[in-house]
Amino acid sequence: MKPITTPHLAAGGIHIEGLRKVYGKGDSAVQALKNVNMAVAPGEVVGLVGPSGSGKSTLLKCLGAIIEPTSGRMTLGNDVIYDNAWKVTDLRALRRDRIGFIFQAPYLIPFLDVIDNVALLPMLAGVTNAQSRERALELLTALDVQHRAKAEVSRLSGGEQQRVSIARALANRPPVILADEPTAPLDSERALGVMRILNQMARQFQAAIIVVTHDEKIIPTFKRIYRIRDGQTVEEAGEGRALD
Numbered sequence: 444m445k446p447i448t449t450p451h452l453a454a455g456g457i458h459i460e461g462l463r464k465v466y467g468k469g470d471s472a473v474q475a476l477k478n479v480n481m482a483v484a485p486g487e488v489v490g491l492v493g494p495s496g497s498g499k500s501t502l503l504k505c506l507g508a509i510i511e512p513t514s515g516r517m518t519l520g521n522d523v524i525y526d527n528a529w530k531v532t533d534l535r536a537l538r539r540d541r542i543g544f545i546f547q548a549p550y551l552i553p554f555l556d557v558i559d560n561v562a563l564l565p566m567l568a569g570v571t572n573a574q575s576r577e578r579a580l581e582l583l584t585a586l587d588v589q590h591r592a593k594a595e596v597s598r599l600s601g602g603e604q605q606r607v608s609i610a611r612a613l614a615n616r617p618p619v620i621l622a623d624e625p626t627a628p629l630d631s632e633r634a635l636g637v638m639r640i641l642n643q644m645a646r647q648f649q650a651a652i653i654v655v656t657h658d659e660k661i662i663p664t665f666k667r668i669y670r671i672r673d674g675q676t677v678e679e680a681g682e683g684r685a686l687d
């Protein structure tokens with residue numbers, strides 16, 4: 444096995460120590476996460492890989508402040524988010540402003556055009572409409588779909604919709620992006636295309652990106668992988684196969 448290169452997280456990134464999650468109580472309790480340690484630096488894309496039932500979704504939901512862990516510690520940049528209890532009072536604002544989500548399906552809003560799908564989150568966060576649209580257009584340009592800015596989402600190809608959903612995840616400039624099986628339905632070429640984009644976006648916007656995947660096509664692209672099994676993570680060096 445190759446040596447591990449855990450990034451130093453002097454500034455930014457996400458850091459998790461000894462995270463545990465128990466569902467239920469007593470005899471029916473399930474220890475979904477037993478001891479998860481993870482560090483992802485700004486600009487880095489890591490893989491989170493594990494068999495069914497190993498705890499990937501639970502970890503992603505804890506990271507995304509969708510469910511509450513049982514114990515442990517999570518920091519985002521210099522801020523302690525969770526330390527045996529939430530340390531942030533407004534979890535909705537945390538999810539909206541500091542965490543970007545990318546799913547297997549794009550889940551775009553059908554009655555908004557492309558640019559407003561991306562601009563909506565900054566608008567909800569209090570950015571003016573004009574600035575939100577400007578930011579959305581900048582992201583759509585970075586993702587090479589700016590020519591579709593005024594289109595209805597139903598008129599976009601699947602690949603274009605996926606790029607718009609990546610732009611939306613970046614719209615509030617979150618320090619962390621959680622991607623849940625973003626390449627599962629795609630063929631090899633398109634899957635690698637999405638990974639190329641995620642790597643570019645991580646560098647350009649200094650986001651720390653965590654990609655949950657089973658997809659053998661993209662696993663060689665990661666420089667670092669967290670394997671999760673029975674609720675525990677083990678870090679290993681990936682192949683980091685060049686994407687460009």
Ligand SMILES: Nc1ncnc2c1ncn2[C@@H]1O[C@H](COP(=O)(O)OP(=O)(O)OP(=O)(O)O)[C@@H](O)[C@H]1O
Pocket residue numbers: 466467473474475493494495496497498499500501502
């Ligand atoms: N709401 C819940 N209540 C009780 N147990 C749960 C709940 N959600 C998940 N679990 C259990 O926690 C463990 C981890 O589940 P989790 O969904 O995180 O795994 P996963 O790796 O995402 O699996 P998959 O790849 O099949 O989606 C499993 O044993 C599962 O049955």
